[in-house]
Amino acid sequence: MSSATNKPVALVVGASRGIGRQxxxxxxxxxxxxxxxxxSTTPLSALTTLSPFPPDPNSSKSTITTVALEITNLGHSATAIPVDTTSQTSIENLINETFSQFGRIDxxxxxxxxxxxxxxxxxxxxxxxxLQKVNPEGLYTLLHxxxxxxxxxxxGGRIIVVCPPIYSRFFRGKTAYAMGKVAMSVLVKGLGMDFVREDLTASQKKGEGREKGMAITGIWPAVAIESAATEQFTTRDEEYKRDLRKPAIFSDAILAMLEAKAERVNGELLLDEDFLREEKGVQDFGRYSLVEGASPRRIMPEVLPDLRxxxxxxxxxRADSSKL
Known part of the structure; x- marks a missing residue:
């Protein structure tokens, strides 16, 4: 078992480029x-000739191998383990290898x-x-x-899923994609409810309140973020870049979500900017603009519907088919 077991272990799936790398x-x-x-991986023999290093984080040269090496070069700890999220066997191997090496997933x-x-x-x-295989099915299989x-x-176990708030405008012009992403959002809502029920049952048996428990949270960008995805679907001219933010806003929001109490974030579908404003008091988001001095356009609604x-x-x- 690895000596890194004294640290909490974070498994980041989709970490080879862009937002995931950050x-x-x-x-x-x-x-x-x-x-x-x-x-995506890079043969170890190719790392010595890879120039420049680190590679462009939005290019195919950025892989889990290079990202893990970036992290270790910074004096921190990381391990690259490949996974194909369309394969149940590959996902199962990822979880088994992680747990066998480190004894925990936090x-x-x-x-x-x-x-x-x-x-x-x-x-x-x-x-x-x-789309359905990679997005909702991959997530469900991994969680299973x-x-x-x-x-x-x-x-307590924390899960962060990149999936959107549920609102009608999101479906426009990309229905097939939206079906999968909203299914992921439904999973966040449903599993969050399961966590509350399980925690309350356990706490009642101990005569305690629900103070510490598991949490699953959805996160989505309020403003478009520079990534391989945005480069794929848009032009790369300087004017367009003025409407982009750096991926750091996403990682800052995720870290804030992991620090928050479970009841604050469990089952919530949150936007990066809004959560940082409400939870951390951030008012100036200028430092996240990809182009210095630019004011990127918000792509998400100011007010989202309450699904309750x-x-x-x-x-x-309430029934459980596995027990019938």
Missing amino acids: VAIDLAKAGYHVIVSAK VLIYNTGAIWWGPIATTPLKKFLL HALPALKASPL VKEQDDEGM
Whole structure:
């Protein structure tokens, strides 16, 4: 078992480039041993000839191998373990290898995702199936295998999922993509409810209140962030860059979510900017602008719908098919 087991372990899936890379680096700086995971790797023999280093974080030359090396070069700890989120066997191997090496998983970040934007008429069935395979199915499979380790975490077990708040405008022009991403948001809501129920049951048995427990949180950018995804779907001219932020805002928000009490973030679908403003009192977001002095345009609504109903606490007849 690795000597890094004295540190909390954060597994970042989708950490080879862009936002995921930044999140992995900043978690390592915050004291986590980071498992850097994605499909892309670099042969060790090629690292010595890779120039410049580190490579462009939004290019294919940035892999889990280079990100893990960046982190260790900074004096922090990281391990690169590849995963294909379309393969249940690969996901199971990732969790088993992480736990066998480090004996714990305290934080899980699901940043990986497939993207295809377009109306239904121009979205091939093959693309639709891939979107669902990587996005909601990959997340569900990963959680299925990781939950036992997360529940055993002495820190309570935290999960952060890159998925959006649920509102109608999000579906426009990208229905197939939205179906998968909103399914991930529903998972955040549903698993969050399960956590509350489990924590309350355990606390009642001990005669305690729900003070410490697991939490799952969705995070989404209020303003577009520089990444491989934004470069793929947009031009790279200087004018467009004025509407982008650096990935650091996302990692700062994630770190703040991990520090927050479970009841504050559990089952919530949050925006990076709004959470930093409300939780950390951040007022000036200028330092996150990709172009110095620019004021990037907000892409998310100022006010989001409340999905709760007045009968929210009425569970009706709750059943568990596994016990029937």
